[in-house]
Each structure stands twice: as C-alpha cells, then as structure tokens.
Amino acid sequence: MRLTRLFFAIALSLAAQPAAHALEGFTPTQALGMGGASRAWAVGDAGPLLNPSGMTLVKAYTLEGTYGYGTRLADQYLHASVVDDTSTYNLAGGLYYTYGTADPSGGTSGHGHEAGLSLAFPFGNYVAVGATLKYFNLDGSDALNGHDGGVTFDLGITVRPMPLLSIGVVGSNLRSLQNSQATQAIGYGVAFLPVASLIVDVDGLTRFTADNVTGRKGTSAMVGASYTLIGKLAVRAGGGYDAVTGNGYGTLGLSAISEIGALDGGLRQDLVRADGNSRETVVGISLRLFIPASQTNQDPSAFVNGQQ
Numbered sequence: 220m221r222l223t224r225l226f227f228a229i230a231l232s233l234a235a236q237p238a239a240h241a242l243e244g245f246t247p248t249q250a251l252g253m254g255g256a257s258r259a260w261a262v263g264d265a266g267p268l269l270n271p272s273g274m275t276l277v278k279a280y281t282l283e284g285t286y287g288y289g290t291r292l293a294d295q296y297l298h299a300s301v302v303d304d305t306s307t308y309n310l311a312g313g314l315y316y317t318y319g320t321a322d323p324s325g326g327t328s329g330h331g332h333e334a335g336l337s338l339a340f341p342f343g344n345y346v347a348v349g350a351t352l353k354y355f356n357l358d359g360s361d362a363l364n365g366h367d368g369g370v371t372f373d374l375g376i377t378v379r380p381m382p383l384l385s386i387g388v389v390g391s392n393l394r395s396l397q398n399s400q401a402t403q404a405i406g407y408g409v410a411f412l413p414v415a416s417l418i419v420d421v422d423g424l425t426r427f428t429a430d431n432v433t434g435r436k437g438t439s440a441m442v443g444a445s446y447t448l449i450g451k452l453a454v455r456a457g458g459g460y461d462a463v464t465g466n467g468y469g470t471l472g473l474s475a476i477s478e479i480g481a482l483d484g485g486l487r488q489d490l491v492r493a494d495g496n497s498r499e500t501v502v503g504i505s506l507r508l509f510i511p512a513s514q515t516n517q518d519p520s521a522f523v524n525g526q527q
Contacts, residue, residue, distance in 0.1 A: 245296045246268075252484075253444065254456075264507075266302055271313070271389070272377040280301075283506070292322075297317070300316075313337035318331070332357075345380065351372060352372050373393065375388065387407065402426060403426075425437070436463075440459050442457055479508060483507065
C-alpha cells in the first residue's frame with residue numbers, strides 16, 4: 220500500500236506539465252478489444268505498455284507486431300515488442316518500439332518514435348513490481364512548443380491476494396522533463412478470473428496532463444471481458460468513457476489461435492458523443508508468436524488469449 224500511495228503522490232506533484240503527444244493513443248490490440256482495460260492482467264505486450272509488473276503473470280516468451288489506426292488525428296502506428304518471463308531467476312523483461320504518425324484534417328502533421336525497456340520481479344506468489352524506462356523522439360505537430368521528447372519511466376505493482384483476483388496500479392511517465400510531452404497519469408484495475416478461459420477486467424485511468432487537442436484531462440473508465448472457445452478462438456468485448464474526448468465507446472476483439480501464434484484484431488467505436496466532438500474509430504491488428512515455458516502449469520489456451 221505504501222508503493223500505491225507513492226505513485227499517487229508523485230503523479231500529483233507532476234500535474235502541471237506539457238501537453239500530450241499522439242503516441243499515447245496507441246493501445247495493444249488485445250486490450251483494445253477489452254475496452255482498454257488490462258492493467259490488472261497486463262500479460263504479453265500489455266506489460267511494457269500498460270503495467271510492467273504484469274509481465275510476471277505468465278511464464279512465456281512472446282513476440283508481437285501490430286498495426287493501428289485512429290480517426291481522431293488520422294493516427295497510424297507500427298509497433299513491435301518482445302516479452303520474456305522464462306528466466307530461472309524469475310526476472311521478466313520486455314523491449315518495445317512504436318512509430319506513430321498524425322495527419323489531422325486541416326491541421327499540421329507530426330510523427331514520433333517511442334522505445335522502452337521493462338523489467339519486473341515477483342515477490343512470492345502474491346506481489347510483483349515492475350518498471351519501464353522510455354525514450355521519446357517527436358517531430359512536427361507532436362513536438363508542441365518545441366517539446367520534442369526525452370526520457371521518462373513507469374512504475375507498476377500487481378497484487379494477487381487469491382488465484383481468482385488480480386489488482387494492478389501503475390504510475391505513467393513519472394519523471395518530469397521540460398522537453399517531454401509524455402502524459403502523466405495513474406492507472407488502476409481489478410481483474411477477475413473465474414475460470415481459465417474467462418477474464419473480466421475493470422480499469423480506471425486518471426490523467427494529470429491535458430490533451431493538446433481537446434484540452435481535457437480527468438478520469439477515464441474501462442471495462443472488458445475475454446473468453447476463449449476450445450482453445451482456438453478468443454472473443455473480446457468491452458466499453459468505457461474517454462476523458463480526453465468526453466465520448467462513450469464500445470469495443471470488440473477476436474483472435475484466431477494456433478499452437479505457435481495468434482492473429483488478433485480489435486475495434487473501438489465511439490457510441491456517445493460529447494458536445495462539439497466527433498466520434499472516433501480505432502482499429503488494431505497484431506500477429507503474436509509465443510513459446511510457453513516448460514515450467515508453467517497454466518492452461519495454454521488461456522495464455523494465447525492473453526489471460527494466463
């Protein structure tokens with residue numbers, strides 16, 4: 220609990236910082252299909268991006284490549300990651316790279332690069348901590364007022380008081396930089412795993428940095444569920460409220476699974492529009508390659524669904 224309070228204290232002290240950059244709009248494909256809610260069960264690619272401590276939840280090695288598109292700023296993303304939790308020392312690690320472009324109608328285009336290194340370690344079966352060191356390089360409209368990037372970090376914790384319950388808290392971009400546009404926020408979530416093939420996740424994300432287009436910050440709410448059918452097909456659905464746009468949205472996701480990998484798709488569509496804002500559509504498609512570690516006793520179908 221002391222670590223959780225520390226996250227909030229650091230983020231509150233960094234509340235008045237430069238505006239957000241477009242790369243923050245990227246969401247891992249599986250999390251996208253679950254309404255963006257995966258911080259309490261951030262396995263695979265979701266670990267480095269949403270909560271690095273989640274990398275310890277599955278003994279597996281995962282390679283992933285993703286393409287994403289969002290209509291709000293005509294964003295396009297290319298993303299690649301590798302996450303490994305097969306070490307005999309229980310130390311999990313991840314590397315990722317994301318390239319994003321924004322070309323809004325009537326606005327100035329921009330692009331940016333983001334790279335990160337994540338490490339996580341479990342303390343027994345109940346608590347894991349993790350950190351991600353991140354570097355940004357921004358240009359064009361992403362480099363608002365000359366803020367063209369920098370180095371910052373995330374800190375995350377995952378607590379599993381019982382096998383059916385997981386709780387996650389993460390502080391994002393906790394290092395303040397005068398030349399960084401990294402959005403500072405606290406994310407938190409609770410995941411329920413009643414059976415190996417089903418996960419239900421409820422998340423919140425409180426932003427302390429205003430978006431550079433809408434000028435909004437505040438708290439977003441997300442909920443989603445994922446279910447694996449006979450180990451070959453994963454179906455996801457979710458929804459939530461986006462504090463940046465003020466819109467409510469729904470999401471869908473689907474995965475085709477084999478013994479060596481999975482093809483994932485995700486869709487987010489705004490359903491309720493705030494005054495003056497347009498509806499946004501976000502799509503993502505990913506290819507995952509995975510090698511479950513021999514020492515894990517988890518159900519392989521749950522792993523490839525991003526659950527176990």
